[in-house]
Amino acid sequence: MVAVSMRIGTRKSVMALAQTEDIALRLSNAAPELEVEIVRFETTGDSDQTSKLLVHGGKGGAFVAEIRAAVTSGRLHAAMHSLKDMPGNEDTPGLVIGATLPRDPPTDALVLRPGVSIEDIRRSRGKGYRIGTNAVRRAAYVRRLFPDIDVIHFRGAADTRVRKLDNRDMQRLPVGGEVGPADALIMARSGLERIGLGHRIACELSPLEMLPAVGQGIVAVECAVNDWPTRKYLALIDDPAAHLSCEAEREVLWILNGHCNSPIAGYSTIDGSRMTLTASVLDEARGGQFIEVTRIGAADRPRELGRAVGLELLHKGAADIIARTRPAH
């Protein structure tokens, strides 16, 4: 059989590489003639560990734009993305999500510094503890769980974050100065497991306690819309259920015009022919009030369901909250 090659681009972090290797393995199993080459990108977002990501045009701008440009120019056949990190409020002409891998657990989890106990944090409602996250959604939900906890800015690749927690490192702030050390972190369970740090999960937060980010736990592969050979290969490893959830949850983001660090959460599940979609918009400024909508619809019409949920959130006042949290440029 004639060998065919596919170049897949990824960020260089341990987590991104693990995800891309998973894609490569699935492709080789599905199409043994395919030789997958993993191309590692160092993005602006990864090399700058201090700023709050916004100066790079947000999460999307930082992590996604450079790799996308390489796909568009033909340097890459495809790009690996964590679906959670893909901007949900902009068009991507010429590109398509060719595959979504089966969803890993979408939940968030608490990682504790050795010596810190979850019982103590619960008992004190968080008072006296510092918890690190850079996500507005996680900050808002964790304040609902532990009202007296101190949420501090914390970023970096997942393995780096855990190392900094254990070493009691301080975090430099984008505006200057530093905070820390952190006693705990909120991180995605799937990411921790993919980098071999699943044993550090002290407590998993259910979707009811902390509704996951749109697309959390789903690895996506993007390619050029007119690159049919690549699309055919990617279709072989596409997980239909994850793809339907992707469509439903991302339609909510689109309707809400959510920016890179919006306090938006969204999670869908499929049961037979029905999909249940819950999405929320959190308002930290108003004492942690939040708007949440759940709807059930036809699993094979995910965008319709996403649109209904998004419009209902708007009807209940979501646009004001999102506008208030929009970073000034």
Ligand SMILES: NCc1[nH]cc(CCC(=O)O)c1CC(=O)O
């Ligand atoms: N922003 C980083 C990022 N992007 C995707 C994941 C892992 C979870 C996933 O696959 O959705 C993580 C790490 C984290 O949030 O802790």
